[in-house]
Amino acid sequence: MKLNFRTLGAGEPLIIMHGVFGSSDNWQTLGKVFAESFKVYLVDLRNHGNSPHSDEFDYDVMVSDVVELMDDEGLEKAHILGHSMGGKVAMHLSTQHAGKVDKLIVVDIAPKYYPPHHQEIFKGFHSVNLSTLKNRKEADDQMAGVISNFGVRQFILKNLDRKKDGSFQWKLNLNAIENAIEKVGEGIEEEVSFDGNALFIAGGNSDYITDDDHDLIRSYFPKATIVSVKGAGHWVHAEKPDELGKMVIEFLK
CATH class of the missing domain: 3.40.50.1820 (Alpha/Beta hydrolase fold, catalytic domain)
Structure with missing residues (x-):
């Protein structure tokens, strides 16, 4: 690759x-x-x-x-x-x-x-509704209900990417990482x-x-x-x- x-x-x-x-x-x-x-x-x-x-x-x-x-x-x-x-x-x-x-x-x-210990991080990713998301502040607000630590939220949100049509996506391959987290x-x-x-x-x-x-x-x-x-x-x-x-x-x- x-x-x-x-x-x-x-x-x-x-x-x-x-x-x-x-x-x-x-x-x-x-x-x-x-x-x-x-x-x-x-x-x-x-x-x-x-x-x-x-x-x-x-x-x-x-x-x-x-x-x-x-x-x-x-x-x-x-x-x-x-x-x-x-x-x-x-x-x-x-x-x-x-x-x-x-x-x-x-x-x-x-x-x-x-042993796998990233459950909170995954919950943070999944707490963000990408289909309705309007801006990064909204993503942070949604994630704050799951992750109280501002620094951790900012680390996760570095992966948030705005597409050409204005909608949002995660840069990383969340499904593949989550499926293989035991291997990590x-x-x-x-x-x-x-x-x-x-x-x-x-x-x-x-x-x-x-x-x-x-x-x-x-x-x-x-x-x-x-x-x-x-x-x-x-x-x-x-x-x-x-x-x-x-x-x-x-x-x-």
Whole structure:
């Protein structure tokens, strides 16, 4: 699948992959920072952003999409950064195609199984009546009855897209994601490893990476450095961009 992506800057390639329900826009601010030193690829994973839709949605096909992008761009090797679901894609890519990955950065996700926990997000999507929707404010009002957190609503509403006829649609393939949400939580079960340099960045207030996960991470990524960003939840890049940016640049340089 030909993924939608944008490039910023010049230098060694750095591919950045967002989490579930996200898009390349989530990393635009930090992408500009990284672009001062690297050629940054901001990618929309399949079924997200402006990339094509497909009923096939698992880590094998997402990895194949990124490999295809690298081949199309003539990239023999790249630094790979992924957040949450994008971090899982990055981990699978590094263990399946180690020769294509220079340095690996994984933001707030471990190589373990996570049970489905996005029920509130799906309720938020389904609470919006697209057929009668007149504007984004109306969508936010409808969603507020299900999701009280303004920031979470704004994150979801980044996926709202106005069509040429003035009506609204979701950019992402909501049905495919909802049908495959169990697969999004899957861990790495094979006996594989990536022997290159890896940096795992946890949110200090997030429970996605716990102290108990450190041994598991190093069983797959023996050279992994594991750090935590104080005061950050799961969306580390949105909550503490300066701290995360410094960690990434220091690690890559």
